Amino acid sequence: MTASIKPSTGAQFSRIHGVGGYRPVRVIPNSEVLDWIDSSDEWIRTRSGITERRWAGPEETVAEMSVQAASKAIAMAGISPEQVGGVIVATVSHLKQTPAIATTIAERLGCGTAPAFDISAACAGFGYGLSLADGMVRGGSAEYVIVIGVERLSDLTDIHDRSTAFIFGDGAGAAVVGPSDTPGIGKVIWGSDGSQADVISQTAAWDTAFAKPDAVNGAGDETKWPALRMEGQTVFRWAVWDMAKAAQQALDAAGITADQLGAFIPHQANMRIIDAMIKALKLPESVPVARDIAETGNTSAASIPLAMERMLQAGEAKSGDLALIIGFGAGLVYAAAVVTLP
Ligand code: UT7
Numbered sequence: 371m372t373a374s375i376k377p378s379t380g381a382q383f384s385r386i387h388g389v390g391g392y393r394p395v396r397v398i399p400n401s402e403v404l405d406w407i408d409s410s411d412e413w414i415r416t417r418s419g420i421t422e423r424r425w426a427g428p429e430e431t432v433a434e435m436s437v438q439a440a441s442k443a444i445a446m447a448g449i450s451p452e453q454v455g456g457v458i459v460a461t462v463s464h465l466k467q468t469p470a471i472a473t474t475i476a477e478r479l480g481c482g483t484a485p486a487f488d489i490s491a492a493c494a495g496f497g498y499g500l501s502l503a504d505g506m507v508r509g510g511s512a513e514y515v516i517v518i519g520v521e522r523l524s525d526l527t528d529i530h531d532r533s534t535a536f537i538f539g540d541g542a543g544a545a546v547v548g549p550s551d552t553p554g555i556g557k558v559i560w561g562s563d564g565s566q567a568d569v570i571s572q573t574a575a576w577d578t579a580f581a582k583p584d585a586v587n588g589a590g591d592e593t594k595w596p597a598l599r600m601e602g603q604t605v606f607r608w609a610v611w612d613m614a615k616a617a618q619q620a621l622d623a624a625g626i627t628a629d630q631l632g633a634f635i636p637h638q639a640n641m642r643i644i645d646a647m648i649k650a651l652k653l654p655e656s657v658p659v660a661r662d663i664a665e666t667g668n669t670s671a672a673s674i675p676l677a678m679e680r681m682l683q684a685g686e687a688k689s690g691d692l693a694l695i696i697g698f699g700a701g702l703v704y705a706a707a708v709v710t711l712p
Contacts, residue, residue, distance in 0.1 A: 385554020
């Protein structure tokens with residue numbers, strides 16, 4: 371007789387128990403961006419909604435920002451780091467490919483021998499991580515999982531590229547996912563479209579470019595260092611049309627209507643995209659909307675947890691409220707879900 375495998379069972383449901391963020395110290399106002407590109411404060415504000423962004427200094431590494439954000443999330447969750455059974459780090463801007471930065475972060479957090487790995491899903495990275503964490507908690511492979519979205523996009527920004535120099539920011543956001551008596555993470559609606567892989571991408575692979583330009587000592591080669599390029603209008607149209615549909619699917623899958631939301635926390639890519647989504651979803655005016663982009667810029671994988679933390683801290687949304695989150699970006703990839711706020 372064939373032996374049967376003992377099933378692995380976890381918690382019936384999962385939820386976010388804590389959230390935390392880290393914002394770099396250095397503020398870059400639009401006026402500083404104007405030193406690099408031919409633009410205006412007014413153009414940047416009206417076309418993107420951004421007034422300033424934060425850029426990381428040398429000490430504010432991907433690992434350091436992650437540890438700071440995750441420590442806050444662990445403290446809010448009220449658990450000890452040893453209880454963490456998984457560390458997922460979503461990033462596209464950790465410049466050392468091997469080993470994954472997640473193992474260093476797990477070790478620095480005191481998470482023992484917890485499995486730790488990086489994922490690359492750009493601005494959908496937090497949602498992708500959340501989906502994995504939800505599956506791990508419910509499948510029984512971990513009791514608590516930390517999902518970290520972290521970026522140093524300033525390292526991959528061509529400050530002379532008019533179409534991207536004003537957009538990107540740095541930072542980290544983290545959430546602790548763990549067991550719950552009631553459903554706290556709705557079905558994640560996620561997907562990809564590789565036919566549009568070129569619309570947001572790095573200009574060159576690492577093997578063709580290795581000399582990072584350094585404005586201070588003049589080293590490196592600015593023409594070879596890969597930066598992020600984006601076909602802004604193509605992404606804009608995709609975001610407005612297709613992403614509103616994905617957001618609606620996440621609401622439907624969770625059995626929630628827009629008026630039952632306590633918060634809408636979309637990826638902070640462009641204030642006009644946020645406004646277009648509000649219209650497409652027929653979101654009532656009473657639902658508070660995350661507009662962290664104004665002071666943070668687009669921090670890719672970090673943007674949703676950073677915006678979530680800010681809304682909770684500002685009292686715009688409260689613990690137990692239902693929030694619709696949606697991330698979308700390079701890949702192209704997307705992930706949307708309804709979650710209960712910690
Ligand atoms: O996080 C991943 C997902 N990313 C996104 O969702 C981003 C989506 N895209 C966007 O947010 C927008 O496309 C941008 C903010 C990047 C650009 O805004 P846009 O309204 O699409 O600008 P555009 O590229 O259509 O350019 C409009 C005009 C052009 O001038 P003309 O041809 O109309 O005379 C550009 O040359 O604005 C000009 N322009 C600028 N002017 C001042 C382009 N960049 C600049 C600039 N400053 N930096």
